[in-house]
């Protein structure tokens with residue numbers, strides 16, 4: 001049986017990891033833009049689809065492949081059979097899994113090419129090797145990344161909002177300034193949405209032999225859990241504290257580089273009050289989606305009240321915005337920071353706005369909590385290991401903060417008030433994120449309110 005392309009996509013999209021509207025029915029899916037990048041068999045079609053769920057409309061980027069016969073190796077990414085206007089039936093599938101098609105993206109960037117409304121560009125002064133073949137990364141992601149050979153990583157943004165993606169803007173500025181903490185940009189793809197240049201994908205240097213902070217931290221937690229109960233964390237194999245401290249130093253350096261490359265400012269007490277009101281609205285919205293959060297709302301409210309009474313200005317600048325252990329990689333020489341695009345799903349203007357660098361510090365502190373508690377879920381000894389989890393988290397949070405100060409990051413005595421409010425606001429975001437994407441992880445952010 002054949003269905004319209006819209007119908008096929010509506011049936012398929014809800015099962016994708018990056019689909020942001022999980023748990024709510026799709027009222028309508030329309031195709032806003034359809035551009036052929038390659039014709040023939042296989043063909044490559046670039047689609048921008050708009051999904052309506054109640055009042056909410058979200059745009060998604062979906063490059064699809066079209067083939068008369070789908071080889072077995074692509075069976076797992078089949079979307080369905082579509083009868084085209086000319087009467088031909090084709091198999092539609094997720095094009096990013098087909099290296100016969102993804103080569104066109106690399107060639108487009110190398111040649112600074114245009115396909116109707118799509119602009120493909122190389123970064124300034126680089127030469128792109130078009131012989132590299134791609135593989136899709138299988139990480140838990142909000143976007144989809146391809147690795148070409150062991151040379152480039154290409155990230156295609158799934159949810160689209162009009163505007164230049166902050167990640168492109170930031171990695172370009174920091175790489176131009178000679179930062180040791182970003183992966184070099186190689187190219188990007190853009191279009192125009194509602195009259196604004198809008199980033200669709202970015203390609204960067206692939207960091208070979210680098211380890212992700214999250215998996216390094218989990219290895220360390222696992223080691224501690226396996227140690228005798230009376231052994232202090234610093235004596236357990238795989239202690240992470242020296243790395244946490246180095247990460248703190250690198251974070252402070254990145255903040256300094258961001259402050260040099262972009263405007264900075266301060267926010268005054270009346271604006272701080274408005275910020276806490278935004279935090280409160282975020283809690284209300286989160287409680288309506290995850291009612292269990294309601295029993296903890298007063299903990300967050302108390303932290304926001306204290307921040308509203310702070311009484312002095314807060315320095316602000318460009319920040320990372322969604323900083324956690326999955327966004328940092330340890331290379332042979334240092335920590336490199338990835339994914340400067342802020343919290344996916346928030347409007348771009350908000351994600352590019354100046355903010356306190358302590359937002360990133362709070363994000364990373366939450367991540368140490370996540371790493372410490374993640375392995376407790378379903379662990380037969382969970383109750384006994386609670387204390388170990390707390391010990392690991394406290395030790396690494398302290399080491400990270402020490403490194404941050406040592407690297408020149410500014411933390412004053414009463415910044416604890418701001419940090420606590422930012423941590424709880426992040427935990428509220430995480431409660432919604434987990435409820436939508438990984439319900440079994442929900443106890444982790446909920447524990448932040450205890």
Ligand SMILES: Nc1ncnc2c1ncn2[C@@H]1O[C@H](COP(=O)(O)OP(=O)(O)O)[C@@H](O)[C@H]1O
Nearest residue numbers: 139141142143153183205206207212326338339
């Ligand atoms: N430059 C890079 N080199 C090597 N691996 C990378 C690089 N950039 C990202 N990755 C890997 O891809 C994962 C997801 O990347 P990220 O940019 O955070 O995507 P998303 O925005 O979808 O979460 C990272 O956690 C890391 O494992």
Ligand SMILES: O=P(O)(O)O[C@H]1O[C@H](CO)[C@@H](O[C@H]2O[C@H](CO)[C@@H](O)[C@H](O)[C@H]2O)[C@H](O)[C@H]1O
Nearest residue numbers: 140141142322324325326343344366367370430
């Ligand atoms: O990396 P993304 O930009 O996709 O960020 C989203 O997904 C993250 C999970 O992958 C999520 O991070 C949360 O889980 C992490 C462990 O997987 C943990 O280290 C973070 O502290 C926690 O916030 C992130 O919030 C979300 O925006």
